Amino acid sequence: EVQLVESGGGLVEPGGSLRLSCAASGFTFSSYAMNWVRQAPGKGLEWVSSLSSSGSSIFYADSVKGRFTISRDNARNSLYLQMNSLRAEDTAVYYCASEVIADTAYDYWGQGTLVTVSS
């Protein structure tokens, strides 16, 4: 059974940093691209970042470029999102999602981890 489990969310002050993790199991993690998608309270889905299976291709939304860094450790079956210079508008549930069934189709999702940026 495929499982994606996010962790690392919490309350952080504006300008602070947080590192999210996503532990994957049940599939060959190293073979597939991974993504972070977020959802602000009461709002729609927003794609945040994508990382290819090898880590050689990385893409970011304009809203987080230069502040967030996506990475992966294929030996540990883990995906990460380092978030720096956090703003109130970064407050959201952050989901990790895989692309197993097809490129750019987010087929498996974690349960999400809530990041709250507030003083």
Next chain:
Amino acid sequence: QSVLTQPPSASGTPGQTVTISCSGSSSNIGSNTVNWYQQLPGTAPKLLIYNNNQRPSGVPDRFSGSKSGTSASLAISGLQSEDEADYYCAAWGGKRGVFGGGTKLTVL
């Protein structure tokens, strides 16, 4: 303002067919495949349709997708009460992922 445009709401009665539209541009829908997601209240999104019209294993054939040019649509036939949810279209475009703003489907 979302890159892909969806109607904010849709509704239907049990047994009816409901269609949700998704409008984009040549840089996203026009040059890439469209995926659809269903999000039930308080849960993570679920992939409903991928590659414009393919259903993952376990998704009922009541759900179907289509694409033409820079637009796509999701059709739900034989509407059921458990279909009440938010629906999002998505595509890849210009080195970034893009979502629609979501459509809240109400089953009357």
